[in-house]
Amino acid sequence: MTEATVSLFHNKYGAAPEQMAFAPGRIEFIGNHTDYNGGLVMGAAVTEGITLAVRRREDQQLRFTSDGMDAAEADLGNISPLTGKASWANYPLGVIKALLESGMSMPVGCEIAVTSTLPSGAGMSSSAAFELSTAYALAALYGFESDKAGFARIGRKAENEFVGMPCGILDQGVSAFGQHNALVSIDCASEVYRNEAMPKGTHFWIFDSNEKHALVDSAYADRHRECHEALALLQQQHPQAKTLSDLTCEQVKGQSAELGDLLTRRALHITGENARVRAVEAALKSGDLLAVGAALYASHESSRVNFENSTPALDALVQELAKQPEVYGARLTGGGFGGAVMAFTSADFNAEAAASVATAYQATCSREATVIHTRAGDGARLLSV
Ligand code: GLA
Numbered sequence: 001m002t003e004a005t006v007s008l009f010h011n012k013y014g015a016a017p018e019q020m021a022f023a024p025g026r027i028e029f030i031g032n033h034t035d036y037n038g039g040l041v042m043g044a045a046v047t048e049g050i051t052l053a054v055r056r057r058e059d060q061q062l063r064f065t066s067d068g069m070d071a072a073e074a075d076l077g078n079i080s081p082l083t084g085k086a087s088w089a090n091y092p093l094g095v096i097k098a099l100l101e102s103g104m105s106m107p108v109g110c111e112i113a114v115t116s117t118l119p120s121g122a123g124m125s126s127s128a129a130f131e132l133s134t135a136y137a138l139a140a141l142y143g144f145e146s147d148k149a150g151f152a153r154i155g156r157k158a159e160n161e162f163v164g165m166p167c168g169i170l171d172q173g174v175s176a177f178g179q180h181n182a183l184v185s186i187d188c189a190s191e192v193y194r195n196e197a198m199p200k201g202t203h204f205w206i207f208d209s210n211e212k213h214a215l216v217d218s219a220y221a222d223r224h225r226e227c228h229e230a231l232a233l234l235q236q237q238h239p240q241a242k243t244l245s246d247l248t249c250e251q252v253k254g255q256s257a258e259l260g261d262l263l264t265r266r267a268l269h270i271t272g273e274n275a276r277v278r279a280v281e282a283a284l285k286s287g288d289l290l291a292v293g294a295a296l297y298a299s300h301e302s303s304r305v306n307f308e309n310s311t312p313a314l315d316a317l318v319q320e321l322a323k324q325p326e327v328y329g330a331r332l333t334g335g336g337f338g339g340a341v342m343a344f345t346s347a348d349f350n351a352e353a354a355a356s357v358a359t360a361y362q363a364t365c366s367r368e369a370t371v372i373h374t375r376a377g378d379g380a381r382l383l384s385v
Contacts, residue, residue, distance in 0.1 A: 002051060002383055004067070009053040009113035012065045016385065017053035017113070019141045023132035023380035024049035025124035026174035027204055027342050028333045029183055030299050031277045033307060035168025037227050037270045038189040038243030040277040042196075043170060044204065045178020046124060047377035048117040052092075052133035053385075054110050054141055062096065063111040064089040068120075076109045081162060091127055092134040094162025098154045099135065104144035112137075119370060122208040123332070123339025127163070128171030131155030132380040140382055148176040149191055151380065166224045171334075178379035185281065189245060196281075198376050199289060201347045202328070205354055207321070207361070208370040209313040211338035218337045223266065223309065230267040233258050244270040265306040272302050289346075293329025296344060297322065300331035309336030316364045317341040320357045324349065 002020065009017045024045040031041025057063070060076040072082055072089035079097050081090050092112055100106060112134070118126040135151045138144070146154070155172035159165050169188055177184045182195040231244050234255055241247050249271045256264040276295040283291035300318050304310040314332045318341055321330040326349035333342035343349070351373070358369040 005051040005053045005113060005115045006385075008065065008067055008115060009055075012071070012113055013055070013063070013111050015055060018055040018385065019137045020051065020053045020383040020385050021133045021136035021140070021380065022049055022051045022383055023129040023136065023175045024178050024377050025118040025126055025129045026171055026178070027124065027206070027374070028170060029342070029344070030273070030280050030296060030331070031170070032269070032273050032299055032303055032332070032336070033223060033227070033309070034245060034270055034273045034277070035170040035186070035188045036166065036224060037168075037231075037245050039245035039270060039274045040185070040187055041170050042183050042185050042277060042280065043174035044183050044198070044376040045174055045379050046118075046204070046374040048124070048372070048374060049175075050114060050116045050118065050126065050129040050133045051383070052112060052114045052130075052137050054112045054137045056141065057109045057111055059109060061109040062093065063109075064092060065111075065113045067115045076106060081164075090163050091130040091158065094158030095131050095134040095154060096138065097162055098157040099138055099144060101157075102144075102146070102150075102154060104139065104142055106142055110138070110141065119208055119372070121212065121339070122206070122370070123334030123336075124206065125171035125175065125334065127159065128155055128175045131158050132172060132175045136380050136382055148379065149173075149193065152176040166221055174379075176379050178377055180378050181376050183376065189243065196284060199284060199287065202289065203345045203347060203349060204374050204376065205343040205345055205349065206333070206340050206372040206374055207317045207343065207354075207357065208340040208372070209311070209317060209338060209361075209365075210367050210370060211311055211313045218335070219309065220335050220337070223307065226263060226266045227270060230259055230263040233263065234267065245274050247271055249275065265308075269302050269307040272306070273299060289328045293327070293344060296329025296331045303332055303336055307336070311336075311338055313338070313361075313365045313367065314341055317357070317361055317369065320360045324353055324357065326353060
């Protein structure tokens, strides 16, 4: 991928890049929509991601090109969100703005070329990979220092304030803290990150439903608002609770009359997910992979019933995967409302078994699933040029 990025850069700008960086996409293992609710989440960086090359210009221009999108331009003196076909460049542009606001000095503009091995819209967070690769490459180019948590925060700020997506820290945090063969565990209230080894002989398979997954325009923002509405009502009885993650399922159920059915279910998804993350951490420690799998299925069921961020296509994939003896557990991964299902499997789950799941999915949903057998990989990093 590095060669493809260098050659794209050369073709477009007629020179070699000065800095390059790679940042991975991610799998959300468990802990759905808990991040912006101050909760617990576990993910893994994948080996697929975004490779970004950059060099300084002599003027104030910012130029962006990619292997799949139209070229885009902006001016360092006037950074505001781009619209239409150029809007893909809002991810690096938002990062540039966030880096400047964090104290990075950019006396001149730059040109950027980017290539991706991540399917976009599959719920593997190509946006966070784009943000983190931009942050790492530009910080090296302009001499700005931060740490992994700082770069993750810069990526999130770009997404929240510039792109307009009210996400939590999961995607950027996992892209920064990913580690080969390890999970990334995040306590989103304190932003404390931990790596935990993947159990030996376990694998990740992604089944992209190929259903549109447009988080910015979708119900993600509605869920974000509903969670905050539920919290405001719960705080009347529990003023000490700063987030939904400070409450238990019992406390939520105890106030279901005031909350009403919809907000009760939304809040129960969050409190239930936090409990399931704890259960998964304990089951991983004791090596009980079936208990891990059971929590993954329960998470999906709560998405389907309580949070309503699943779709019939995602449900069909999970149902098919549940019939496979080599699958420990499966659930939607990421924001939901389309996108992908993640399966956590033994080494015996193979391409043939995956193809049979995809065939059954096509028969039910009249759509092809894209299957990716991926691994837990390392986090964002600079590449040598
Ligand atoms: C998207 C967001 C994350 C997180 C997940 C759901 O991936 O970007 O911040 O909220 O959805 O857990």
